Each structure stands twice: as C-alpha cells, then as structure tokens.
Amino acid sequence: MNFMANEKVEKKIQAALEIIRPALQMDGGDVEFVDFNAETGVACVRLAGHCATCPMAQMTLTQGVEKEIKKHAPEVKEVVAV
Numbered sequence: 001m002n003f004m005a006n007e008k009v010e011k012k013i014q015a016a017l018e019i020i021r022p023a024l025q026m027d028g029g030d031v032e033f034v035d036f037n038a039e040t041g042v043a044c045v046r047l048a049g050h051c052a053t054c055p056m057a058q059m060t061l062t063q064g065v066e067k068e069i070k071k072h073a074p075e076v077k078e079v080v081a082v
Contacts, residue, residue, distance in 0.1 A: 006038045012073035013043055020068045024051055024060070031065055034082055041077030043069060057081070 024030055029051030034044040066079035
C-alpha cells in the first residue's frame with residue numbers, strides 16, 4: 001500500500017475514533033490513534049484516562065473501538081492497545 005492509500009486509511013481510523021470518543025469520555029476515558037501497519041492490517045491505539053486501567057478495557061477495545069474502526073476502515077484487520 002502506498003503512502004497516500006495509507007494516509008486515507010489513517011483518516012478513516014481517526015474519523016471512527018471521533019465517533020466513539022464521546023462515549024468513552026462520558027466514562028472518564030479516551031482513545032487516541034497511534035499507528036497503522038498496512039502490511040499487517042493492524043491499527044494501534046492508546047487507551048487513556050479510566051479506559052487505561054479499567055478491567056473492561058479489553059472488551060471496550062474489541063467490542064467498541066475495533067468494531068467502529070473496522071466499520072469505517074475495512075482495511076483494518078485488528079486493533080491493539082499499546
């Protein structure tokens with residue numbers, strides 16, 4: 001994937017995060033985009049605030065963040081927290 005295509009995917013990821021961010025912020029958390037590897041399809045995000053230490057963080061990551069990102073950016077195969 002070339003640079004421009006990768007940049008488009010990153011913009012889709014950012015847009016998806018903007019959709020889910022208000023729900024996370026209502027619970028005192030947040031999420032930020034870190035990186036996307038086009039070769040592996042892995043997007044890296046950082047959970048912040050209460051989300052970083054919440055026992056439900058993994059569920060939030062897979063059922064909330066990853067689901068929303070994949071809906072907007074089907075190029076993403078997996079989302080991991082770093």
